[in-house]
Amino acid sequence: MKQNMMQLTVRDGPLRLALKGLAAAGTDMTPLMRAIAGTLATETAVNFEEEGRPPWVPSLAAQKRDGMTLSDTGHLRRSITTDCDAHSAVIGTNVEYARIHQLGGKVERKNREVYFKQGKDGTIGRRFVKKAHSNFAQAARDHTADYPARPYLPVNADGTLQDGVEQKLLDSALKYLQNAAHR
Numbered sequence: 001m002k003q004n005m006m007q008l009t010v011r012d013g014p015l016r017l018a019l020k021g022l023a024a025a026g027t028d029m030t031p032l033m034r035a036i037a038g039t040l041a042t043e044t045a046v047n048f049e050e051e052g053r054p055p056w057v058p059s060l061a062a063q064k065r066d067g068m069t070l071s072d073t074g075h076l077r078r079s080i081t082t083d084c085d086a087h088s089a090v091i092g093t094n095v096e097y098a099r100i101h102q103l104g105g106k107v108e109r110k111n112r113e114v115y116f117k118q119g120k121d122g123t124i125g126r127r128f129v130k131k132a133h134s135n136f137a138q139a140a141r142d143h144t145a146d147y148p149a150r151p152y153l154p155v156n157a158d159g160t161l162q163d164g165v166e167q168k169l170l171d172s173a174l175k176y177l178q179n180a181a182h183r
Helices: 013-027 030-050 060-065 075-079 098-103 165-181
Strands: 081-084 089-092 105-109 112-116 136-140 143-147
Touching (some): 030 081, 030 165
């Protein structure tokens, strides 16, 4: 009877090694979180380049100067930073006006004086200046400015990721796990 018996030996060394790599990858996911933060930064840069996905409502300032919306000085775009640790990836900015551009809303301005620089020929500059640098002041009345949402970060107001971003993040996670299993 033993002569007809077939014997199959399974060597589980490679499987154990792959599982060990996956277990190690699960304890410190810093490389994955770094990749996710990088993807979020790339998607944010694409949003600025393409002026939103879906397209943003063009700003009056951009139309006047034949430029791009949210890109006059580039300050908001340059302020975008990422951070990550073993358990999270973060993207954001510390610019005061960033939230209103991302989510939209109303901004109420109170009565105040605004300051300009007047040239020797009598022309008044088109930019505001600090009081100490001005030689011309004008009263500005109360008014409310209504800003449409222009989500430059790849997340919508309700917290959902922009179309296509979730798949890119899942692809990063899959690649991370595949690399961990083959170490």
